[in-house]
Amino acid sequence: EVRFGSMATAESAWTLHNSPDGRTYYFNSKTGVSSWEKPDELKTPEERANNTPWKEYRTPEGKPYWHNAVSGKSVWEEPPELAAARVAASTPPVPTKETVLKPQEKRKRDFMQMLKDNGVTAYMKWEEAARNMNQDERFLAVPTSGERRRLFAEFTDRLKKEAREAERVKIAEAKKHYKELLDGWKNRKPGALFRELANDLHDHEVWKLLDEKDKDEIFQDYMEDWERSFREEKRENRKAWMNELRTEYEDDGRFTWESSWADVCKGMSGSKFFDRLDRMDALKVWQDGAEEAAKAKQDAARLERFRVERVARDAFKVLLKEYVDNGMLSAEVEFTTFAEWVSDEPRYCEMLGNDGSTPRELFEDLQEEQAVKFRLARESIRKLVVSNKVQVKDSTLEGFSEALKVEPQWSGLREVDQRLIFEDFQQRDPHQAASSASSSGSAGRKRKSSKKDRDRERDRDRVRDRDREDDKKKRRHDDKDKEEERDAKKRKKDDDKKERKDERKDDRKDDRKDDRKDDR
Secondary structure (H helix, E strand, C coil): CCCCCCCCCCCEEEEEECCCCCCEEEEEEECCCCCCCCCHCCCCCHHCCCCEEEEEEEEECCCCCEECCCCCCCEEECCCCHHHHHHHCCCCCCHHHHHHHCHHHHHHHHHHHHHHHCCCCCCCHHHHHHHHCCCCCCHHCCHHHHHHHHHHHHHHHHHHHHHHHHHHHHHHHHHHHHHHHCCCCCCCCCCCHHHEEEHHHHCCHHHHHHCCHHHHHHHHHHHHHHHHHHHHHHHHHHHHHHHHHHHHHHHCCCCCCCCCHHHHHHHHHCCHHHHHHHHHHHHHHHHHHHHHHHHHHHHHHHHHHHHHHHHHHHHHHHHHHHHCCCCCCCCCCCHHHHHHHCCCCCHCCCCCCCCCHHEEEEEEEHHHHHHHHHHHHHHHHHHHHHHHHHCCCCHHHHHHHHHCCCCCCHCCHHHHHHHHHHHHHHCCCHHHHHHHHHHHHHHHHCCCHHHHHHHHHHHHHHHHHHHHHHHHHHHHHHHHHHHHHHHHHHHHHHHHHHHHHHHHHHHEEEEEHHHHHHHH
16 A cells, blocks of 8 residues: 555544633643644644754744744744755655555554654553544554554653653753853853852853753863863963063053052953963062062162262362362372362262262372372472582572573472472482482482371372272172072072972872873
8 A cells, every 4th residue: 555644534632722821722622631832633744744843833923933942042034954844745755665565564653643643742641542542543453452552652662762862962952052151151260160150150041951960060070171271271371471461561551560469460450461370470570570670770770879979070070180270289288178178169068978989089099190290390300400500508499490490391380399399409409319329329219218208108008908999899799799690590490490390290180180080
């Protein structure tokens, strides 16, 4: 027998009704069952051929829409797969040898269709179903009660299996969407808790579909995998992130390197690289920047102080030269006397309290230079006196100057130096000094230094000692800089060692978690 479709032979017991809110439902007068979905008995061939999860419904105003029972999605336009199923159902099948059924197979197929037409559910009792179908010829076509029960059990088992499969697909799809929600969770961070996720997603439709235990287990597994990849990414990019964070610190105009760490944490909250790094790493970047800024500030202040002191020293040297040029500053002037002269002079006052050379030291250096020049000039004049046989013993300064006025060595001297040389010659006759020197030979040329010469020698010794002390201070400063550089390298080495140790510790922790997960 060739069969192209099936139709219920009994008159349908289903009737159409409207609920108080305007929705359509169906009622079976024989079984007393109500259904929101259209019974197969009333469906058109196109509707019966629909094997997709999409179902057609209508609004209270009569406008059609389609709902997917698996995904929970609703649309106003007919889905493409449903349209394709409708077109296939409207095309009559071509008779083939496979459509020829044996009587036993035909009875089985008709009985199964009868069960479907009468809305038999997976958990309906046989007695209840038999009461509704005992007058149907397809029911009576199966000869024995045992065969009918067997076919009924086979039908309900198939419905249960289909329901379980649909539920499995639905849960699998919900889990997939749940993981997508975790990927886009805005509060995702290392150490996040399940209750934090529940607070953010408890109103979402996917959240309501899954069991609490499944949601918690999926969350824990997801966070373990994500935190592991996060740590690996962090280890690979830690230095680059720290450099980027340093740039963010420098470009942010809300605080300076002198701001408190609490203000920095408050201001940088939500920053890309600040949130990615541990607080200790973020703090280290801030401390390094603050230390460098403080050192740069100190260096600038030191350079400025050095410049100011250098300008003050140059101005004081000009002041000394002015006193030398006007003849007030001679070799016999002491520093205490000079200090009284210039006590109100700004160029002297600005030197007081500065580092480096003091006013006394600069004064003594100048006096040393003047003493050397004076000795050379005195020796030159002594030779002129001896060669020109100028008498000094009973002469006056005016007469002595008159005798030497044509000599440039004498006329080029300051009046104070001319007076000092003349007085020195008054005490020691240059003619006698020359004869004594020639008679005693080279050994007699060396004479005992005067008290003033010995004082000047001691001054030179003090200058040399001061220079040596300055050299020692400079070496100590250089040694301190080198020691600080060594300490900085050692700290960096210790930090790198600690970082590698932490990485190994994290790896061991991840391995233990993986082992526990595998065991579970």
